[in-house]
Amino acid sequence: MRILITALLLLLPTSVLAHEFKAGSLLIDHPKIVETPPGAKVAAGYLTVVNSGEGEDRLLAIESTTISRVEMHASTITDGVARMKQLESGLPIPAGKSASLGDEGTHAMFMDLTRQLKAGEKIEAVLAFEKAGRVPVVFNVEKRSAQKVERHEHQ
Numbered sequence: 624m625r626i627l628i629t630a631l632l633l634l635l636p637t638s639v640l641a642h643e644f645k646a647g648s649l650l651i652d653h654p655k656i657v658e659t660p661p662g663a664k665v666a667a668g669y670l671t672v673v674n675s676g677e678g679e680d681r682l683l684a685i686e687s688t689t690i691s692r693v694e695m696h697a698s699t700i701t702d703g704v705a706r707m708k709q710l711e712s713g714l715p716i717p718a719g720k721s722a723s724l725g726d727e728g729t730h731a732m733f734m735d736l737t738r739q740l741k742a743g744e745k746i747e748a749v750l751a752f753e754k755a756g757r758v759p760v761v762f763n764v765e766k767r768s769a770q771k772v773e774r775h776e777h778q
């Protein structure tokens with residue numbers, strides 16, 4: 624028992640810092656939401672899922688108790704205009720690979736915001752996977768990074 628407790632104590636600081644979540648052979652790395660300007664109705668979120676298993680899985684939906692509507696979007700730029708559409712069949716997580724909301728214009732979209740989301744906040748959510756099932760995670764709200772400019776046009 625003492626060995627177990629020591630091991631847990633050793634593990635704890637690392638897992639808190641790394642901000643990641645495990646579900647079976649899936650590892651969900653650093654879910655984050657970009658801080659919103661005052662009055663914004665939507666916020667973009669990002670995460671990476673690493674699949675160390677031998678079967679494909681799929682992120683089907685994101686739910687949050689504090690934000691009523693969360694969608695998964697892909698944005699494309701056609702004739703200089705950014706448009707977004709829902710990822711109708713979710714985000715595939717190939718076996719032995721990783722996939723990110725953040726790759727190729729994809730993102731989680733937290734909609735119908737009733738207040739500003741500020742850096743340092745933590746938003747609880749549940750990721751619904753086809754095989755791994757429902758996985759509770761926490762999205763950290765972070766400042767918009769200087770290098771990565773997200774452009775959003777919602778109609």
Ligand SMILES: [Cu+2]
Pocket residue numbers: 696707730731732775
């Ligand atoms: Cu969007």
